[in-house]
Amino acid sequence: xxxxxxxxxxxxxxxxxxxxxxxxxxxxxxxxxxxxxxxxxxxxxxxxxxxxxxxxxxxxxxxxxxxxxxxxxxxxxxxxxxxxxxxxxxxxxxxxxxxxxxxxxxxxxxxxxxxxxxxxxxxxxxxxxxxxxxxxxxxxxxxxxxxxxxxxxxxxxxxxxxxxxxxxxxxxxxxxxxxxxxxxxxxxxxxxxxxxxxxxxxxxxxxxxxxxxxxxxxxxxxxxxxxxxxxxxxxxxxxxxxxxxxxxxxxxxxxxxxxxxxxxxxxxxxxxxxxxxxxxxxxxxxxxxxxxxxxxxxxxxxxxxxxxxxxxxxxxxxxxxxxxxxxxxxxxxxxxxxxxxxxxxxxxxxxxxxxxxx
Numbered sequence: 001x002x003x004x005x006x007x008x009x010x011x012x013x014x015x016x017x018x019x020x021x022x023x024x025x026x027x028x029x030x031x032x033x034x035x036x037x038x039x040x041x042x043x044x045x046x047x048x049x050x051x052x053x054x055x056x057x058x059x060x061x062x063x064x065x066x067x068x069x070x071x072x073x074x075x076x077x078x079x080x081x082x083x084x085x086x087x088x089x090x091x092x093x094x095x096x097x098x099x100x101x102x103x104x105x106x107x108x109x110x111x112x113x114x115x116x117x118x119x120x121x122x123x124x125x126x127x128x129x130x131x132x133x134x135x136x137x138x139x140x141x142x143x144x145x146x147x148x149x150x151x152x153x154x155x156x157x158x159x160x161x162x163x164x165x166x167x168x169x170x171x172x173x174x175x176x177x178x179x180x181x182x183x184x185x186x187x188x189x190x191x192x193x194x195x196x197x198x199x200x201x202x203x204x205x206x207x208x209x210x211x212x213x214x215x216x217x218x219x220x221x222x223x224x225x226x227x228x229x230x231x232x233x234x235x236x237x238x239x240x241x242x243x244x245x246x247x248x249x250x251x252x253x254x255x256x257x258x259x260x261x262x263x264x265x266x267x268x269x270x271x272x273x274x275x276x277x278x279x280x281x282x283x284x285x286x287x288x289x290x291x292x293x294x295x296x297x298x299x300x301x302x303x304x305x306x307x308x309x310x311x312x313x314x315x316x317x318x319x320x321x322x323x324x325x326x327x328x329x330x331x332x333x334x335x336x337x338x339x340x341x342x343x344x345x346x347x348x349x350x351x352x353x354x355x356x357x358x
Contacts, residue, residue: 011189038326039068039117039125048320051358054170056106058131062115066097069120075103076114085158106133108199109251127250136171136200138162139191139241143207145178145221155206158310162204165317169358171202181220184236192244201250202243207258212278215239218259238281246284252355253287255325280321281348288349290328292335309335309345317357324355 034261043194044061049054049214064070082104104113112131114217116126142159144152155176163175174194176187181247195201197223210231217235219225224234238257245253291307302312313332318329325347332345 001016007132011084012260026149027145037067037069037119038065039070039119040065041115041125041127043115043127043129043158046131046245050356052134052170052358053106054133054135056108056133058104058133060100060102060104060113060115062127063093063096064098064100064117066094068117070098071101071120072115072118073098074116074118075090075104076116077103078107078112079114080106081305089242092291095108101209108135110132116168117329121195134170134200136166136202137191137194137197137198138166138171138202138204139174139187140166140175140204141179141184141187141218142177143179143219143221144206146208146285147221150208152207153303154307154310155258158206158307159204159303161208161306161314162310165314166202169317171200172198180220180222181234181236184220185240187309188236188244191241192248195244197246197252198248198250198255200252201248202254202256203245203247204258206258207309209234209238209257209278214279216257216281217289224313242281242284242287245287251286251344252324252351252353253284254355255283255287255312257290258292258307261303280346283348283350285350286352288324288347288351291346292332293343308338308343312338320356320358322356324351325349327357 039110042063042065044060044063046242055275060075064073070090071087073090075082075084083102085100087278093099095349109132111129113131114126114128116124118124127226142157143238144156146152146154159175159177163173167173174187174191176183179187191201205218210217210219212228212231216238217231222234223230225231238255240256246254259278263314276292281289292307306314309331312331313327316322316330319327319330322330328345332347336344
């Protein structure tokens with residue numbers, strides 16, 4: 001009996017020990033481990049998972065905890081070793097630990113930067129960040145000073161607000177206000193000639209626009225549209241802008257047309273002379289075309305300083321971390337709500353990659 005009792009007691013102890021070990025390993029009672037000597041890399045710049053810059057160099061800043069007995073730190077750019085530092089190069093702060101600041105070169109497009117730290121026991125830790133070097137060019141046009149009862153209240157304000165917003169996000173900007181046909185064509189050509197040196201092209205137009213024979217046209221302030229036949233000769237086709245973008249082979253092209261306002265030129269023509277709003281256009285490869293409202297419908301000029309569409313667009317342009325498509329989905333939702341369903345923005349897209357304004 002004694003031997004069997006000892007055996008049973010031993011089995012109970014073993015089962016209890018196994019049960020507790022299972023609880024610890026399952027996380028019910030996590031084991032506390034002292035990690036003060038584990039390598040922790042804190043990247044200061046870029047502060048997020050990615051950053052977008054408009055120059056070919058970047059000040060990379062990061063700290064490594066003081067407790068880690070690091071002996072070597074390597075920085076890789078797109079899997080190529082850029083710099084290797086050893087203990088003699090380290091700068092130590094009692095609070096921040098080991099401090100590093102290195103100016104790194106960037107290639108056009110996305111750059112994957114990896115920081116690898118090794119300690120005296122040959123243990124390693126690696127963190128990665130994405131830094132995109134992207135040159136951006138925008139052409140912004142605001143036409144408001146049409147003759148007599150054709151004038152619009154907000155396009156110039158809209159153009160100025162978009163100008164400020166895009167400049168704050170690293171865009172180089174060409175802007176023209178109240179353009180006649182000659183100025184409009186000349187400025188579009190200037191934009192097209194400059195575009196091949198850029199990765200992103202953006203075209204924004206606020207003003208009167210019209211569709212004719214399935215083609216969309218921008219209406220200059222000096223247009224004399226006595227009949228529908230004058231459209232092709234007195235206006236400027238949106239296709240002119242698209243052609244410049246296609247020729248430049250820009251990776252990302254964005255066309256924003258806040259030009260779907262109810263067009264008073266059409267009122268003097270016969271009822272069947274032209275359709276309201278703008279016509280749907282297929283976006284060339286790598287492009288997104290955004291309309292202030294759905295094809296064939298008109299948009300509000302707005303009661304405040306900006307048109308309804310541009311007012312909402314300005315809000316979402318500045319939100320970090322939104323992909324391009326997400327920006328316009330959010331704009332559509334807000335505009336539709338604020339207009340009680342009367343105005344529903346629309347997009348046509350053939351984008352190949354992700355684009356973030358910021």
